[in-house]
Amino acid sequence: MHPRMHEIRQRTTWFMDARFGMFIHWGAYAVPARGEWIQSVERIPTDRYAKYAMEFVPDRFDPRSWARLAREAGMRYAILTAKHHDGFCLFDSRLTDYSTVHSPARRDIVAEFVDAFRDEGLRTGLYYSLIDWHHEDYPHFGDRNHPMRDSEKYARHEPEFDRYLDYMHGQVRELCSNYGKLDILWFDFSYDNLVGDAWRATELIDMVRGLQPGIIVDNRLEASGDMRKSSLLSGNPSEYSGDFVSPEQIIPPEPIADETGSLVPWEACITTNNHWGYCAADREWKTPKLILRKLVECVSKGGNLLLNVGPDARGEIPAASVRLLRAVGAWMDKNGPSIYGCGPALMPKPEWGYLTRNGEHLYAHIFDENIGPTAIDLSPDRVSRVRLLADGSELEPIESWSTSFWSDRLFINFAPDPLTTCPLPDDMDTVVEIVLSTDE
DSSP states (O other): OOHHHHHHHHHTHHHHHHOEEEEEOOSGGGTTTBOTTHHHHTTOOHHHHHHHHHHOOOTTOOHHHHHHHHHHTTOOEEEEEEEOTTOOBSSOOTTOSOBTTTSTTOOOHHHHHHHHHHHTTOEEEEEEESOOSSSTTSOOTTOSSOTTTTOGGGTTOOOOHHHHHHHHHHHHHHHHHHSSOOSEEEEEOOBTTBOGGGGTHHHHHHHHHHHSTTOEEBSTTTOSSOGGGOGGGGTSOOTTSOSBBOOBSOOOSSOOBOTTSOBOOEEEEEESSSOSSOBTTOOOOOOHHHHHHHHHHHHHTTEEEEEEEOOOTTSOOOHHHHHHHHHHHHHHHHHGGGTTTOEEOSSOOOTTEEEEEETTEEEEEEOSOOSSSEEESSOGGGEEEEEETTTOOBOOOOOSTTTGGGTTSEEEOSSSSTTSOOOOSOSSOEEEEEEEOTTO
16 A cells, blocks of 8 residues: 555544535625526626625624534534635635625634534534635636636736735635644645646645644545546545545445555535525425435445535525434434444445445445345344344344245344334334344
8 A cells, every 4th residue: 555545544534434524615605695606607707796795794603503503413524615716715814805804794704613613523624715716816818717717808817826826825824724723624626727736736735734734635636526537546646636535416336446446535525405505596405315315325335425505695504404404413313323433334235225334333224115024135144133223122033934045144124023014114214233243
């Protein structure tokens, strides 16, 4: 194993045990309420967009209620957008007045966030966009994403990109210096020629690791949409490869492994509706059942789920997101051991759901009802104990003339009569804990 991969595994131990986190996309774009990319999509000039920053006065922002909600949902860490692509900062930066500290909001949102979430026992991380549509030295005309990419007004604009990089590095230094110990730094994103050392990435990561020993970083200094470009998958990571792969709005069809076959840490970031930032018209909310089952799928493939909420302009998380998180939290309260510290079972995926495993504890996540008993592709000889995880009740392996033909499989049922059919105890996900014999 490459020495850098060994360091990555050590840094990400807590991360891969936590499995479930909260992403928070919040900023001036909550005022127009049409998503976080509104400035680019609608090609809004900086001076016109800046009015939203001046109108962003979140009088109902209560970070402690956010933190309690995350903890009650069973989340173990949270990441806040300290600065998104629009350049508006939620933290106190000496390098710009374009922030919540110098606007009518008059609050250091990042400071309040990290204090509240740490007090709830959650690990804290900050998102920082490498892109900045507000800064005069970020490429304008011809850039793929800049709001003024097609404006002839900027056709002769010649940005001093190194000056922008000094600014960007300076802000990352502020975040890593002024807010105590950070657990995650989530960069976003590289594209076209702006990849790797175009950001002076080696220098940037050296500075980050010097200020925040042990911090973990995503892979987007090196690769964003195309994970194949991540040197993490080669088993020979670069200095700035990051510590985990970050698929967005998709769950990989299989565990992510490098060229040597070793599993690579990964985290799927997913929205609760179809937008990251608050979008008042987007009511396509995902159900608790879907989110929960996708969390299980991620864990079964060795990954995490980072679930996003987009608070509104006044600082409240939408009621639909709150209901979703509380429903997931009720399940996690009883079934969390099948998620935390778990990973792939290294067994074929069953027809009825997924398997997760932590040492000798195997967890069968049963999504689909069966006719009669449910078969688990596991020899009864390998089993020490079988319980319904939610209440600890015993499930006796079934032996009958109907199951004797498949004596190499474990059969269980939730009905008093072992050969009858009954509804699953939990329609979202019924978890059976199987303790394997230590001499397997």
